[in-house]
Amino acid sequence: xxxxxxxxRKEHTIDEKHLPTNVAKVRCKFCKEQFAIKxxxxxxxxxxxxxxxxxxxxxxxxxxxxxxxxKTTTAVNLASxxxxxxxxxxxxxxxxxxxxxxxxxxxxQAGLTEFVNDELPLDEIMIKARDRLWLLAGGKSLAGLKRxxxxxxxxxxxxxxxxxxxxxxxxxxxxxxxxxxxDPLIVNVLFYVDExxxxxxxxxxxxxxxxxxxxxxxxxxxxxxxxxxxxxxPTFHDKRVKKSNAILKKLESxxxxxxxxxxxxxxxLSEAPAYGQTIYEFAPGSPGAQDYRELIRKIADNPKLFT
Numbered sequence: 251x252x253x254x255x256x257x258x259r260k261e262h263t264i265d266e267k268h269l270p271t272n273v274a275k276v277r278c279k280f281c282k283e284q285f286a287i288k289x290x291x292x293x294x295x296x297x298x299x300x301x302x303x304x305x306x307x308x309x310x311x312x313x314x315x316x317x318x319x320x321k322t323t324t325a326v327n328l329a330s331x332x333x334x335x336x337x338x339x340x341x342x343x344x345x346x347x348x349x350x351x352x353x354x355x356x357x358x359q360a361g362l363t364e365f366v367n368d369e370l371p372l373d374e375i376m377i378k379a380r381d382r383l384w385l386l387a388g389g390k391s392l393a394g395l396k397r398x399x400x401x402x403x404x405x406x407x408x409x410x411x412x413x414x415x416x417x418x419x420x421x422x423x424x425x426x427x428x429x430x431x432x433d434p435l436i437v438n439v440l441f442y443v444d445e446x447x448x449x450x451x452x453x454x455x456x457x458x459x460x461x462x463x464x465x466x467x468x469x470x471x472x473x474x475x476x477x478x479x480x481x482x483x484p485t486f487h488d489k490r491v492k493k494s495n496a497i498l499k500k501l502e503s504x505x506x507x508x509x510x511x512x513x514x515x516x517x518x519l520s521e522a523p524a525y526g527q528t529i530y531e532f533a534p535g536s537p538g539a540q541d542y543r544e545l546i547r548k549i550a551d552n553p554k555l556f557t
Contacts, residue, residue: 309418340418460482530543
């Protein structure tokens with residue numbers, strides 16, 4: 251049978267024949283947390299009427315506590331790629347650096363902070379950056395928003411969820427770019443989203459960062475049962491480097507189907523932001539564009555996109 255750790259969402263395949271009858275708890279071999287286990291009754295089967303219906307947009311956070319792994323590059327090219335595929339997409343930048351705007355070549359006068367604080371009308375805040383792609387920009391003003399959240403006596407962690415839920419029904423996807431580290435906005439993001447996509451550069455220190463991030467996320471999952479790690483995206487993959495290949499194999503052995511097709515190291519990905527263009531606009535035939543299209547096919551569960 252297959253069981254899923256409620257803390258890190260890692261799936262484990264267990265042979266029921268080798269499971270002692272008196273075992274009530276097991277320990278996840280990855281995050282080391284214990285959780286209760288029950289053997290499923292043979293007569294219990296899921297029925298379509300019992301399955302949870304998907305309502306509203308798919309909400310995906312692109313996040314990892316460690317910096318320099320390609321979070322913003324991934325968030326922007328994921329959001330713009332989904333828009334190219336015909337979906338209505340909202341990109342929310344929760345990073346004080348505000349690099350999503352720079353990468354899309356737009357200069358917003360307002361963004362997420364003004365939206366949460368009800369300072370301006372929505373049509374002055376939410377920018378249409380591309381066809382079917384809208385942006386709530388980040389920037390330095392988010393530092394003040396963090397302080398506002400911190401000062402709340404109750405429910406500060408739900409600030410983003412309460413505001414975004416008033417507009418997100420008009421979109422098919424809401425993609426959230428995040429900053430490195432662990433702060434009130436990251437917590438807010440994880441209380442809002444259902445899915446987490448974690449870019450992981452193929453370096454040893456990033457693997458350690460992934461472990462620490464999953465431990466932190468498990469504390470959120472105690473209160474937001476819907477949020478789960480769905481995708482791990484290897485970035486900066488260079489097949490010529492033995493270490494990269496070894497780390498990729500390690501990730502595949504630990505996370506299986508959660509691993510996406512790696513994003514190959516491609517200089518075009520680093521050049522595109524200087525022109526305010528996505529990889530599909532700047533170098534549509536490059537390996538970077540090809541790899542991000544493959545990511546979109548996986549997330550949309552449609553292998554025929556872009557073909």
